[in-house]
Amino acid sequence: MFEFEITARDAGSGARNGRFHTPHGALETPVFAPVGTQATVKALRPADLHELGATLVLSNTYHLYLRPGDELIRDLGGLHQFMQWPGPILTDSGGFQVFSLSATRKIDADGVTFQSHLDGSRHRFTPERSIAIQENLGADVIMAFDECPPPTDYEYVKQSLTRTHPWLERGLAAKTRPDQALFGIVQGGVFPDLREASARFMMALDLPGYAIGGLAVGETKAQMTAVLDVLHPILPQQKPRYLMGVGAPEDLVNGVLRGVDIFDCVLPTRLARHNSAFVLGGRMNLRNAQYERDAAPIAADCACYTCQHFSRAYLRHLVKANEILGHILLTTHNVHFLLDLMRQIRQAIRAGQFRAFADDFLQHYEVNQSGID
Amino acid sequence: MFEFEITARDAGSGARNGRFHTPHGALETPVFAPVGTQATVKALRPADLHELGATLVLSNTYHLYLRPGDELIRDLGGLHQFMQWPGPILTDSGGFQVFSLSATRKIDADGVTFQSHLDGSRHRFTPERSIAIQENLGADVIMAFDECPPPTDYEYVKQSLTRTHPWLERGLAAKTRPDQALFGIVQGGVFPDLREASARFMMALDLPGYAIGGLAVGETKAQMTAVLDVLHPILPQQKPRYLMGVGAPEDLVNGVLRGVDIFDCVLPTRLARHNSAFVLGGRMNLRNAQYERDAAPIAADCACYTCQHFSRAYLRHLVKANEILGHILLTTHNVHFLLDLMRQIRQAIRAGQFRAFADDFLQHYEVNQSGID
Numbered sequence: 001m002f003e004f005e006i007t008a009r010d011a012g013s014g015a016r017n018g019r020f021h022t023p024h025g026a027l028e029t030p031v032f033a034p035v036g037t038q039a040t041v042k043a044l045r046p047a048d049l050h051e052l053g054a055t056l057v058l059s060n061t062y063h064l065y066l067r068p069g070d071e072l073i074r075d076l077g078g079l080h081q082f083m084q085w086p087g088p089i090l091t092d093s094g095g096f097q098v099f100s101l102s103a104t105r106k107i108d109a110d111g112v113t114f115q116s117h118l119d120g121s122r123h124r125f126t127p128e129r130s131i132a133i134q135e136n137l138g139a140d141v142i143m144a145f146d147e148c149p150p151p152t153d154y155e156y157v158k159q160s161l162t163r164t165h166p167w168l169e170r171g172l173a174a175k176t177r178p179d180q181a182l183f184g185i186v187q188g189g190v191f192p193d194l195r196e197a198s199a200r201f202m203m204a205l206d207l208p209g210y211a212i213g214g215l216a217v218g219e220t221k222a223q224m225t226a227v228l229d230v231l232h233p234i235l236p237q238q239k240p241r242y243l244m245g246v247g248a249p250e251d252l253v254n255g256v257l258r259g260v261d262i263f264d265c266v267l268p269t270r271l272a273r274h275n276s277a278f279v280l281g282g283r284m285n286l287r288n289a290q291y292e293r294d295a296a297p298i299a300a301d302c303a304c305y306t307c308q309h310f311s312r313a314y315l316r317h318l319v320k321a322n323e324i325l326g327h328i329l330l331t332t333h334n335v336h337f338l339l340d341l342m343r344q345i346r347q348a349i350r351a352g353q354f355r356a357f358a359d360d361f362l363q364h365y366e367v368n369q370s371g372i373d
Numbered sequence: 374m375f376e377f378e379i380t381a382r383d384a385g386s387g388a389r390n391g392r393f394h395t396p397h398g399a400l401e402t403p404v405f406a407p408v409g410t411q412a413t414v415k416a417l418r419p420a421d422l423h424e425l426g427a428t429l430v431l432s433n434t435y436h437l438y439l440r441p442g443d444e445l446i447r448d449l450g451g452l453h454q455f456m457q458w459p460g461p462i463l464t465d466s467g468g469f470q471v472f473s474l475s476a477t478r479k480i481d482a483d484g485v486t487f488q489s490h491l492d493g494s495r496h497r498f499t500p501e502r503s504i505a506i507q508e509n510l511g512a513d514v515i516m517a518f519d520e521c522p523p524p525t526d527y528e529y530v531k532q533s534l535t536r537t538h539p540w541l542e543r544g545l546a547a548k549t550r551p552d553q554a555l556f557g558i559v560q561g562g563v564f565p566d567l568r569e570a571s572a573r574f575m576m577a578l579d580l581p582g583y584a585i586g587g588l589a590v591g592e593t594k595a596q597m598t599a600v601l602d603v604l605h606p607i608l609p610q611q612k613p614r615y616l617m618g619v620g621a622p623e624d625l626v627n628g629v630l631r632g633v634d635i636f637d638c639v640l641p642t643r644l645a646r647h648n649s650a651f652v653l654g655g656r657m658n659l660r661n662a663q664y665e666r667d668a669a670p671i672a673a674d675c676a677c678y679t680c681q682h683f684s685r686a687y688l689r690h691l692v693k694a695n696e697i698l699g700h701i702l703l704t705t706h707n708v709h710f711l712l713d714l715m716r717q718i719r720q721a722i723r724a725g726q727f728r729a730f731a732d733d734f735l736q737h738y739e740v741n742q743s744g745i746d
Contacts, residue, residue: 043697043701046682292445293449305420324697324700328416
């Protein structure tokens, strides 16, 4: 279980094709996981996700613990059964949400006490509690409880590792289910020495996979790729690498260039709720008046259901009228855009042409970086 | 075009099977039309509607005139192209919405001046304007502009017919497109003599179909069926009959018993937005605490996507968490429920067993009438 086969390597970069085996099927990597925060990828049915080619779905421990409760989900057969996603699921540790969403929180060496963003009730997560909750949820891949520190405060980040590292050991000790793979989350902010120290600490534990946390939280794109450049030669080749919370198209390509195998992000679903669609090199806000009478689809060469059927004018009408179908169609397009990009990436690696593919793709984003809404 | 073939008659009631030919395909009747008020049946894609077995969709002239505008829809190829519904579409006249939705309205012999419910802007509908808008939209079946009066005020209803009847003649005179069938709307409130007078006036014009308007607007169920009993022997057998705005399951069966061929209603989509699902004999509110840990589907014998996959507990979680998927799944179930009922009705008529089917079906509603939320 949790074998990771590398099936092809790109000669010109760190990119690789792999197959990561889980109790709910094998994932072809590099893979992007749409996020189902509350046990649903917003506005899509599992059947739609499957048709779009999704294989891995992420769900959030913090949210499901608060509502409907991890014990309820366990009693109803676990998260796969509850949300009817038959493929692999990954849950995060709850750490990031505790630090980013909860109303107040107090961190100590043992764990974090926080207030629910839903009703202000008080709760406490420890490394052991996070594992117990994730065992109740029953995802295939689970995460060690960590602190996600402000990435550019050296002293804070260094101090934070003295919590995150023992928490990983406690999580490992607490884990009981053999059908779940526990990944550690490499932290260390934007600092090469701290990232290396964190990676080496975790590698000594010989984990089934390594997550890279604390990025896409406010640092620059250059800082993000610099961290990936530091970790790429350090992390073991034979284990899957998961870059958490990253889903901008150019970041996916940059991550794959640096050996990343797994990504997740709310971006495609969140953009859809803000009326925006991915297009090559940027985004299109369908609320804009310029699309009022535009008979063209979002993208003429896009094979998604939305682009195969509907005009920008119709999509603009739907978002102006606040129609649910607007969310559905934009989410469909955005998730398709990223999943199709990953298919192209896997294909380019297999064909030994990933460096050229990446160069070609990234130039669209360099030109239009400033045009992103 | 617009031929109506009667393919079977029920010996024990007014029910009949028919085939109503339109420029966008033939409708097997009796048929229920889901409502796509703003050029979308809320929370469903056209592909989903098709899979559910929908054949006819209704859209609202008042709403589309205000937003995005009927001329915009015409310029983009008409409503079928705009909303990507390849099958038959029916539009109402705008009359009912002007009387029920607009902020202020002033009626005169020539038409109605009203304020938009969206922005308070002033507009005027006349019989000719309603036809012109509906010609821009391009539905297969269009409606004559009418007044929908308070159904139990005899003097008002009688007076109202002196507007609605000339408005029908003006609409007929204004109509230019041969690929649209214009139905008149029989009014007359709950009064047998006025209903008969209205029907006879319209029958003299030999229309391609007759709508029954002004019901399901506050009168009792007994008053509704009494009106249908009055009209059933009067309206011509060889023309389709359309009972407007009716979609409660028991009303569909009662309508078919009395010779109705076409129905439409927002009920399945509106109930879904209020977290309710049709069940035999009543409704189930999925927000109720009693479903918190209920592993059963809404209905064990239901073949819809929702019931084939999801527990009441999961649906309750979705509606509590305000997830779009909750709307999607409840809408799917509710639309399926009515479309499947219509399939069963058509089958029972073909099999010569509709009276028994109706008696059996309606007894569930007599018992549980008081239990409806």
